[in-house]
Each structure stands twice: as C-alpha cells, then as structure tokens.
Amino acid sequence: MSTPTSVSEYRKAEQAVDIDAPIGSQPLGYAGEQELLTLNLGPHHPATHGVLRLLTTLEGEVVRDIKPIIGYVHTGIEKTAEQKSYWKVIPVVERMDYLAYYFNSMAYCGAVETLLDLEVPKRAQYLRVIHLELNRIMSHMVWLGTSALDLGAMSLLFYCFRERDNILDLFEMSSGARMHTRYFQVGGVMEDIPRGFEEKCRAFIKRMPRATDDMRALLSHNEIFLHRMRNVTPLDAETLLGLGVSGPLLRAAGNPWDLRKAAPYSSYEDFEFNIPIGTKGDNWDRYAVRVAEIYESCKIIEQALDGLPEGAHIADDRKVVLPPRHELATSMEALIHHFKLVTEGLREPPGEAYYPIESPRGELGCFVRADGSSKPARVHMRDPSFVNLQATAPMVKDSYLADLIATLAMLDPILGGIDR
Numbered sequence: 001m002s003t004p005t006s007v008s009e010y011r012k013a014e015q016a017v018d019i020d021a022p023i024g025s026q027p028l029g030y031a032g033e034q035e036l037l038t039l040n041l042g043p044h045h046p047a048t049h050g051v052l053r054l055l056t057t058l059e060g061e062v063v064r065d066i067k068p069i070i071g072y073v074h075t076g077i078e079k080t081a082e083q084k085s086y087w088k089v090i091p092v093v094e095r096m097d098y099l100a101y102y103f104n105s106m107a108y109c110g111a112v113e114t115l116l117d118l119e120v121p122k123r124a125q126y127l128r129v130i131h132l133e134l135n136r137i138m139s140h141m142v143w144l145g146t147s148a149l150d151l152g153a154m155s156l157l158f159y160c161f162r163e164r165d166n167i168l169d170l171f172e173m174s175s176g177a178r179m180h181t182r183y184f185q186v187g188g189v190m191e192d193i194p195r196g197f198e199e200k201c202r203a204f205i206k207r208m209p210r211a212t213d214d215m216r217a218l219l220s221h222n223e224i225f226l227h228r229m230r231n232v233t234p235l236d237a238e239t240l241l242g243l244g245v246s247g248p249l250l251r252a253a254g255n256p257w258d259l260r261k262a263a264p265y266s267s268y269e270d271f272e273f274n275i276p277i278g279t280k281g282d283n284w285d286r287y288a289v290r291v292a293e294i295y296e297s298c299k300i301i302e303q304a305l306d307g308l309p310e311g312a313h314i315a316d317d318r319k320v321v322l323p324p325r326h327e328l329a330t331s332m333e334a335l336i337h338h339f340k341l342v343t344e345g346l347r348e349p350p351g352e353a354y355y356p357i358e359s360p361r362g363e364l365g366c367f368v369r370a371d372g373s374s375k376p377a378r379v380h381m382r383d384p385s386f387v388n389l390q391a392t393a394p395m396v397k398d399s400y401l402a403d404l405i406a407t408l409a410m411l412d413p414i415l416g417g418i419d420r
Contacts, residue, residue, distance in 0.1 A: 036058065036059055041056055049412070049414070050415025051415055053069040053070075053072065055068075064398070065393070066397075073419045075419065075420060077093060082378060085375055087341065088345070089108060090182055091182045093105060093107075096416050097383060099414055100417075102132050103357060105184040106357055107356070107364050107366035107381070108366045110355035115348050115349065118315055120187060121188055121311050125267040126309060128188075134297075134301065135167075137167060140290050142161075144156065145164075147287075148160075148218075151405075153218065153225070159218075163208060190314075201301065228283070228403070232282055233403055235281050235391060235395050244387045247359070248289045249391065252285035253280075254277055254278060256277050270303075271304065276292035283410045318337040345374040348376070350371055350372045353367070360412070363387075364383060366382075386417060388411055
C-alpha cells in the first residue's frame with residue numbers, strides 16, 4: 001500500500017493554484033474608528049461540531065476576539081464514575097469522546113491495571129491495538145466527512161460514512177455492539193475475535209487506502225478547498241506547546257510528538273509506522289496530517305494481524321477477571337469469584353495512577369486514585385478536545401469569519417469529551 005511519510009506530498013496540489021495571503025490584519029471602520037460587533041455562534045450552530053458557543057467579536061467580517069463557552073452538554077461522567085465499582089465505570093467513560101470510545105476505555109483500564117500491577121496478555125494487547133487503530137480511522141472518517149460538509153462538499157460525507165459503517169461492522173463482530181462496545185476489560189478484552197473477523201479486517205485495510213486516495217482526489221486538487229485551507233490560521237508549535245495542545249494539531253506545526261512512539265503502550269513498540277508532520281501549521285497541514293494517519297493506521301493493523309500471538313485474550317486473575325462461564329457449573333471457587341466481582345467488584349490497593357495514550361485528537365489520559373474500596377475515590381480524564389479548544393482564539397484572530405468555521409472543523413473538537 002502506498003503511504004505518505006510527510007505532508008509534502010499533499011502540498012504538490014497547491015502549486016497549480018495561486019492563492020493570495022488572507023486579509024484581516026488591517027483595521028476596518030469609518031474615519032479610522034473601529035466598529036465592533038459581538039456575535040454569538042451557537043450553541044446550536046450546525047458547524048460547531050457539538051453544542052458549543054463561541055462569543056465572537058467582529059470588525060466587519062474579521063475576527064478580533066473569540067471566547068469559547070462550554071458546559072451545554074455537561075454529563076457529570078467523572079463524578080458518576082466515582083459512585084460505581086471499577087468494572088461498571090468502563091461503559092460510563094466510553095461515552096465521553098463518543099467518536100473514540102475504545103480510547104476512553106483503554107486509558108481507564110490502563111490506569112486501573114497500573115494500580116493493580118496487572119500484566120495484560122500479549123494477544124490482548126494486539127487485539128487492543130487493532131481496535132484502537134480501527135477506531136482512529138473511524139474517528140477521522142467522521143471528521144473528514146463533516147469538515148468537508150462545513151465547507152460545502154456534501155458528497156464526501158457519504159463516502160466517509162460508508163467506510164465508517166464498514167468499521168462498525170467489524171466492531172459488531174468482535175463485541176456484539178457497533179458503538180460503546182465495552183470490549184476492553186480490566187486485564188484484556190471481553191472476547192477473542194470471532195471466526196471471519198481477521199479475513200474481513202484484512203479486506204477492509206486493503207480497500208481503505210484506495211478509498212482514501214479517492215477522497216483526497218476530491219479535495220486536494222479543488223481550488224475552492226485550497227483557498228479555504230492553505231495559509232489559513234497558521235499557529236506555530238511553540239505557541240501550541242504553551243497551550244498544552246497535542247495530537248494532529250501539534251504535529252501539523254512540525255512537532256512529531258506521538259505517544260505511540262514517545263511512550264509506547266499496549267505493544268506499540270512492536271510496529272513500524274511513520275509520524276506524519278506538517279511544515280506551516282495551517283489548515284492544510286491539519287487536514288493532510290490526519291489523512292496521512294489513516295494510511296499509517298492501516299499499516300499498524302496489518303502488522304498486528306500478521307503477528308497476532310497465540311494465548312489468552314484476558315489475564316488469568318480470578319480476583320480481578322470474571323472466570324470463564326463454563327466453569328461456573330463445575331467449580332465452586334469460580335462461582336464465588338464471579339459472584340463477588342459482579343456484586344461487589346474488584347478492590348484496588350490504595351494509590352494513584354495516570355495513564356496517557358494517543359487518541360485521534362491528542363493526548364488522552366486517565367487519572368485514577370484508589371482508597372482500598374471497590375469504588376475509585378477519584379477518576380479524572382485529560383481530554384484533548386478540552387485542551388485543544390484553547391488554541392481557537394490565537395488561531396483565528398484577525399482572520400475572516402468564514403475561516404473560523406473552517407478552522408473549527410480542523411480542530412475536530414468533541415463536546416462530549418469537553419463537557420464530561
């Protein structure tokens with residue numbers, strides 16, 4: 001499969017189009033006086049990717065200031081998690097970033113496993129990687145389709161959601177559910193992959209790069225799309241780091257930080273893949289980096305399937321992991337452990353742990369503090385959408401209002417993670 005290793009390949013399309021630098025640095029108004037307008041975008045604007053309110057100060061069509069206002073879909077998930085046993089927290093945290101539910105459960109299970117000092121079987125680690133990278137592609141498909149729709153390219157949404165549906169078919173095969181699967185468990189995964197999953201997954205990763213090529217062809221040579229992307233709202237890596245921004249936004253500015261390489265987890269060190277980076281940190285680089293990541297995810301999935309180890313899909317620790325169902329009829333010990341885990345839940349030794357992973361939007365980390373009881377004393381998620389939203393104001397200052405909509409699409413914020 002052909003895989004771009006940098007964003008330079010995508011920039012070849014720009015050479016055929018002459019695009020002037022965006023206007024907006026000069027003050028507008030009458031007789032040298034500024035005339036400002038305060039405008040509310042949202043909280044139900046169709047291009048805000050969730051229930052987000054943007055308090056925008058305009059001078060003509062130029063953005064002079066912007067304040068994101070959040071909290072409209074606050075769910076209290078973190079506080080809810082502290083009232084449930086460790087097992088019952090998993091389906092709760094999955095519903096924060098609702099496009100990256102495998103990542104939410106991975107961060108939480110990783111923190112709990114760190115506290116328990118629990119070793120996850122190698123096969124379970126590979127199965128987690130396969131589902132994480134499928135989830136990354138799925139999230140990027142939703143981002144690409146909705147972002148193109150924000151800019152007027154409606155047809156791409158249908159192509160992206162077609163591929164998303166194929167991924168959800170795979171999730172349904174392995175877990176029985178298409179979304180919020182609860183497939184990841186403390187100690188491994190719920191079930192081993194069923195017969196036919198590997199064949200269908202290989203067919204998908206063989207088709208996906210070609211489908212991505214077709215989607216790129218619709219956008220990367222489109223003059224209107226280039227005008228909306230190239231040299232629009234650039235922001236340097238130093239400013240992004242100062243704001244705590246990570247993920248594709250930071251890599252688009254030239255910084256190759258990726259936790260899968262910098263601090264590998266779940267056996268990511270076993271796989272060969274590239275980290276796509278940009279050069280200018282503008283909307284074009286943000287678009288190109290995410291599209292390039294789709295190819296890399298396909299490479300990782302293929303390697304994981306090729307090297308999938310034999311063995312158990314979950315750890316063999318009866319005080320933490322539910323015993324196999326077939327043992328309940330023959331083993332009193334298995335029945336007791338099953339009863340205690342289901343009714344009371346596992347008990348963590350006192351302590352605290354933070355477990356960071358690389359989600360489709362950047363560093364997603366879970367902090368868990370245990371007090372020795374069967375419920376976590378504290379659960380806190382470091383959601384990248386919440387942190388990355390801080391970059392909106394410096395990105396869009398002195399740009400056009402239309403560029404604000406395009407830039408917000410390139411941010412890819414998920415309000416379920418922001419308002420958790």
